[in-house]
Amino acid sequence: MNRNxxxxxxxxxxxxxxxxxxxxxxxxxxxxxxISRFKLDPQQAGALATLFLAGAVVASLIVAPRVGRLPxxxxxxxxxxxxxxxxxxxxxxxxxxxxxxxxAVAGLSAGAALSVTHGTIARSxxxxxxxxxxxxxxxxxxxxxxxxxxxxxxxxxGHALFLVFGGVMVVATLVCAAFFPAxxxxxxxxxxxxQRIAAPVWFGIAGVSAMALVQAMSFSFLExxxxxxxxxxxxxxxxxxxxxxxxxxxxxxAALLEKRLPARSVLLAGPVLQAALVMTIMNATxxxxxxxxxxxxxxxxxxxxxxxxxxxxxxxxTGRALAATPAMLMVGAAIGPVLGGTLVKASGYxxxxxxxxxxxxxxxxxxxxxxxxxxxxxxxxxxx
Numbered sequence: 001m002n003r004n005x006x007x008x009x010x011x012x013x014x015x016x017x018x019x020x021x022x023x024x025x026x027x028x029x030x031x032x033x034x035i036s037r038f039k040l041d042p043q044q045a046g047a048l049a050t051l052f053l054a055g056a057v058v059a060s061l062i063v064a065p066r067v068g069r070l071p072x073x074x075x076x077x078x079x080x081x082x083x084x085x086x087x088x089x090x091x092x093x094x095x096x097x098x099x100x101x102x103x104a105v106a107g108l109s110a111g112a113a114l115s116v117t118h119g120t121i122a123r124s125x126x127x128x129x130x131x132x133x134x135x136x137x138x139x140x141x142x143x144x145x146x147x148x149x150x151x152x153x154x155x156x157x158g159h160a161l162f163l164v165f166g167g168v169m170v171v172a173t174l175v176c177a178a179f180f181p182a183x184x185x186x187x188x189x190x191x192x193x194x195q196r197i198a199a200p201v202w203f204g205i206a207g208v209s210a211m212a213l214v215q216a217m218s219f220s221f222l223e224x225x226x227x228x229x230x231x232x233x234x235x236x237x238x239x240x241x242x243x244x245x246x247x248x249x250x251x252x253x254a255a256l257l258e259k260r261l262p263a264r265s266v267l268l269a270g271p272v273l274q275a276a277l278v279m280t281i282m283n284a285t286x287x288x289x290x291x292x293x294x295x296x297x298x299x300x301x302x303x304x305x306x307x308x309x310x311x312x313x314x315x316x317x318t319g320r321a322l323a324a325t326p327a328m329l330m331v332g333a334a335i336g337p338v339l340g341g342t343l344v345k346a347s348g349y350x351x352x353x354x355x356x357x358x359x360x361x362x363x364x365x366x367x368x369x370x371x372x373x374x375x376x377x378x379x380x381x382x383x384x
Contacts, residue, residue, distance in 0.1 A: 020114025037158025053108025079113025128310025216336025
């Protein structure tokens, strides 16, 4: 990290993380606004959100292998600046074709900026703790965003949503230009960047991606499952609010427990607990188990992912693997709702629970390939 301005650097990474992950916070409002205000059908609205997510995934896959050779401050600054311009143009767009193109551009540029953000966090002196801090910042940002943006859209119209997005990106642009930190120099040696990424790291990435898929698949239908099970609208809304509040806790808790809990054990337990919560939500016949599991669902993912980030950063110190974090998370965010909708349509909400169990088994199998604390990874030979 930039040792001359550590606090400013951390703040810049927090802002950059919140801006780059805005889609995961805003998806319910985003898709809802496209349907209700722009009169798009659900398929069209979902397609626009998917274009943004797909753009972020593509950018992450391009940037991640090169993160050690890129000027990270200027990539982050330029990425958020282009994304801001795209969103401001969206506020003036009326045709579906132009909106589709601008969503893709916004996703590509924001995804590039987010990739260098996560790559810089991975190459810091304390990646676990720093990722917990930016995760907490995202939780606070999510509460403020979801509390204020629907009211802004209701008062000013659907185009105001894109003005809000553009404003978020402008703030990120300015903060990154001024304060975005340089990676720790000891973690960014050119020789390390030519080494192959160890196989256990790839298994860890696959495990995180599997958990992200379960998360997106189930959280997308949390509200609908409760409503269709006969729970009152106010009660289901209260669960969503409670989930937002609970989500403030897992990141700082993961930071406090970094030295007390073995990361590998957390990663083995996380998918199992996540699947158990999904099974409870989708099969609950009374409100209490539904509410409890629903409030904890996202928190389990945040807690587990914080430990995963810290462990993978230690196993792969060049930051290339974790610069692909947007791809890990957003592939699940893009596929999850479609997969979940298909399962619900074919077999009902209970099928989401069974799918979560099946994917959890895959995630646990992947996490089990991570080395135990007493086992060191073999030195990787340079790629040819």
